[in-house]
Amino acid sequence: QVQLVESGGGLVQAGGSLRISCVASGSIFSINSMGWYRQAPGKQRELVAHITSGGSTNYADSVKGRFTISRDNARNTVYLQMNSLKPEDTAVYYCHALHSIFGNSWGQGTQVTVSS
Numbered sequence: 372q373v374q375l376v377e378s379g380g381g382l383v384q385a386g387g388s389l390r391i392s393c394v395a396s397g398s399i400f401s402i403n404s405m406g407w408y409r410q411a412p413g414k415q416r417e418l419v420a421h422i423t424s425g426g427s428t429n430y431a432d433s434v435k436g437r438f439t440i441s442r443d444n445a446r447n448t449v450y451l452q453m454n455s456l457k458p459e460d461t462a463v464y465y466c467h468a469l470h471s472i473f474g475n476s477w478g479q480g481t482q483v484t485v486s487s
Contacts, residue, residue, distance in 0.1 A: 373397045373476040375466045380481030388454045391481055393466030395447045401471040405442060405449045409462035409483075416465065420451060434460075456485045 379391035395402065406421035420430045420440035428440055439452040449466065466478035 372473055373399065373402065373468050373470050375468055375476055375478035377464065377466045377478045377481040380464060380483045382484045382486065383456055385456060385458055385485055385487050387456050387485075388452070389456060389483060390450055390452045391464055391483065392451075393449045393478055395449070395468055398470065398473060399447050403469045403471055405469075406467045407440065407449075407451045408465045408467055409460075410465070410480075411459075411462040414462075419464070422449065453483070456483075458485045458487045461485050 374396045404423045407419040410416040437455045442449040463480040465480045468476045
């Protein structure tokens with residue numbers, strides 16, 4: 372099993388920056404990839420950014436050039452640096468891990484609110 376704990380959400384003004392973190396614990400050695408999803412009120416959960424164990428990344432078109440995903444394997448942590456934030460980025464952000472045996476794991480979510 373894999374446990375994921377997010378931190379770093381909060382309230383920020385439009386144009387500002389925020390970094391959220393996700394620490395993985397448990398059976399971490401067979402995690403294939405990790406990522407961030409978000410869900411705004413009344414909307415479906417959507418992929419924001421994704422990073423493989425080899426370091427390859429991909430991003431939703433809406434965040435390309437503004438958000439950066441990275442991982443620190445020594446700390447079992449994945450980060451999402453969010454710059455030039457917009458009110459439409461307001462959502463609950465969920466950390467996700469794909470494990471080769473246990474499948475999908477999700478964190479509890481962290482709220483990001485961008486005020487206009």
